Amino acid sequence: MVISETLRKWPPAIAADRVCNKSYLIGDKEGEGVKLYPGDVISIPIVGLHQDPDYFPNPDKFDPERFSPENKDQIQPFTYLPFGVGPRNCIGSRFVLMETKAIIFHLLSKFTFEASPRSCIPISSDETGFTLKPEGGFWTNFKPRK
Known part of the structure; x- marks a missing residue:
């Protein structure tokens, strides 16, 4: 649940692109709306x-x-898309989730964590790239468990 919520708030990609393979009208049938053509990128x-209330x-x-x-x-289909959806979703999504859980398990079993004074809390996003990342980085202090 924690990993899913983390991926909702900070998905690995901010958008997913698809190419239309047939004409389609978004909107009403009377010509009001947007017409998409084969080859158009959506x-x-x-x-x-993920941020829509x-x-x-x-x-x-x-x-x-x-x-x-x-x-x-209660989550509507096709509104939670951290790895995309359908036949072109991220091929490594299951591996990444399994690897993330294993890493978290091993880190929690060997270390305690606390926020570093270098971290900005609350976290704000650096919006200059195509992925979400914390502004100024994310700094954590690890202390070995006894």
Whole structure:
């Protein structure tokens, strides 16, 4: 749940692009709307979906309970896309999740953590790139467990 909520707040990619393979009208049938043609590129704003209060109430709050077994069914399909969706989703998504859990387990078993004075709290995003990253970096102090 914590990893899922972390990926909702800070997805690895801010958008997913797709290429249209047939004509499509977004909007009403009377010509009002946007016409898409084969070859047009569509950008799906993953961060926008993940931060939309219509899909994730109180989106700025870090709330792992959103992904609890009791609440998971309330997430609308195709609104949680940290690795994309469908046949072109990230091929390494399952591996990354398994590897992340293993790393967290080993780090927590050997170290305690505390925020470094160099870290900016609350975290703000550096919006200059194509991925989300904390402004000024994210600094953590590790102390070996006894």
